Amino acid sequence: MNRRHLILTGGALGLMGWSNRSASQPDLGYFVPAEETRHQRTFMQWPSSRRVYWDAAHLEDTQQAIADIANAISAFEPVVMLASAAEHASAKRKLSPSIELWGIPTEDLWCRDSGPVFVVNDSGQLAIRQIQFNGWGKKQVHTHDARIAGRVAEHLDLPLLPSGLQGEAGGVEQDGHGLLMAHESSWVNKNRNPGLSRDQIETRLLAAYGADRMIWSEGVWGEDITDYHIDSLARFTGPGRVLMNLPDEPDMRDPFHLAALDTHDRLAAEGLQIEVIPEPHSPRIKDLDFVAPYVNYYVCNNGVIMPEFGDIETDPLAQDAIARHYPGREVVALNVDVLGQSGGGIHCATQQMPAI
Structure with missing residues (x-):
């Protein structure tokens, strides 16, 4: 059941131009605000597809983890759960x-990747940016998940603005102040954006997020379903400030460790302020494929x-670091090991709608 090895066929690719409004309308200066700015609500997706979750017990555990996350968030802001009626x-x-339930069908839980990316402009207008989800490069069924952004836009009567990209918001980090960072492997990849160069993809990402600068590192191609999303490695916590988790003793034979060190060095070379926290030394789950990113x-x-x-040892270190980076906020720690067994985490399961 691990996303690193999950290959499902038969997923339908959503239509790039599907929208409730004209895709040709001007963008009007839209940008994606920093995640730490005020939210109107959080969107999440209910995992349900037995083509994805063959084992009923695993599906039950995953649904409970998603409920635990949603319930925790609901103590701070409204939550909408997307699920078929x-x-x-x-x-x-x-x-x-x-928690409000909307009748928008889903297959899987990864709302960061298949859900709506909300953008705002200085006039206080809200829209949804269409970064077309295609099942992480057609690796997983996505008949419903490919259409979630458009269906949310229709439900809210918001413009759906095209980006000209296939990919996932979990594959790019943004600080809300003009800077993006990403792994090439999640974008400059024939399974998502065939025929586009890195420069062309960068231009479209900058336009999609309303940003003006981007830092790339190589990442890892083909070793996990996401092609190494950056949000499990490094997160912006403010302008020019990054929190990363890295292994204390990197295995120089592990492509993920090598890529993580490369990303760290590239961010440092760009002058960013980086704090590193350790990956867990002794997690509950001992499987080598278990994903345990504190920064997710x-x-x-x-x-x-x-x-x-x-x-x-490392849980308190991570919690202290996060509390320092987000002063004045209550830090709630959850056991979501079942998501780590599927290759993701809390950030992967959520998508914010900014307040305007």
């Missing part, structure tokens, strides 16, 4: 009564929802 009754048994947290109104992995 047929799933609402069972979802309600796990979700806080305050979610910043919500007055709070930060982060993972803990059962390591009595």
Whole structure:
């Protein structure tokens, strides 16, 4: 059930131009605000597809983890859970009564990747940017998930603005002040953007996020379903400031460790202020494919929802670091090991709608 090795066929590619409004309307200076700015609500997706979750017990555990995250966030801001109408009754048994269910069908839970990317402009107008999800390069079924952004735009009667890109928001980090960072492997890849050069993809990403500068590092091609999303390695916590998790003792035979060190060096060479926290030394899950990124947290109104992995040494170090980077916010640590077994985390499961 690990996303690093999950290959499913038959997913339908969503239409690049599908929209409830004309895709040709001007962008009007839209940009993606920093995640730590005020939110109107959080969007999440209910995992439901038995083509993705063959094992019923694993699906049950995953749904409970998603409910735990949603319930924690709902203490700080409104949460909308996207799910087909047929799933609402069972979802309600796990979700806080305050969580709103919308009848938008989903297959999987990764709202950071397949959900709406909200943009705003200086006039206070809100829109959704269409970075077309294609199942991480057609690796997983995505008949419904490829259409979530458009369906949310239709539900909210918002413009759906094209980016000309296939990919996932989890594959790029933005500080809300004009700077992006990403791994080439998640974007400059024939499984997502065939025929486009890195420069062309960069131009489109900068336009999509309303940014003016981008830092690339190589990443890792073909070793996990995401082609190494950067949000499990490094996060902006403010302008020019980055929090990263790295292994204390890197394995120089591990392509992910090598890529992580390369990303660190490239960010440092660009003059960014970087704080490094260790990956867990002794997590509850010992599987080598288990993903345990402390930085895959979610910043919500007055709070930060982060993972803990059962390591009595590194869990407190990570929590202290996150609290320092987000002063005045309550830090809530959750056991979401089942998501790590599937190759993701809390940030991967969430998508913010900024307040205007």
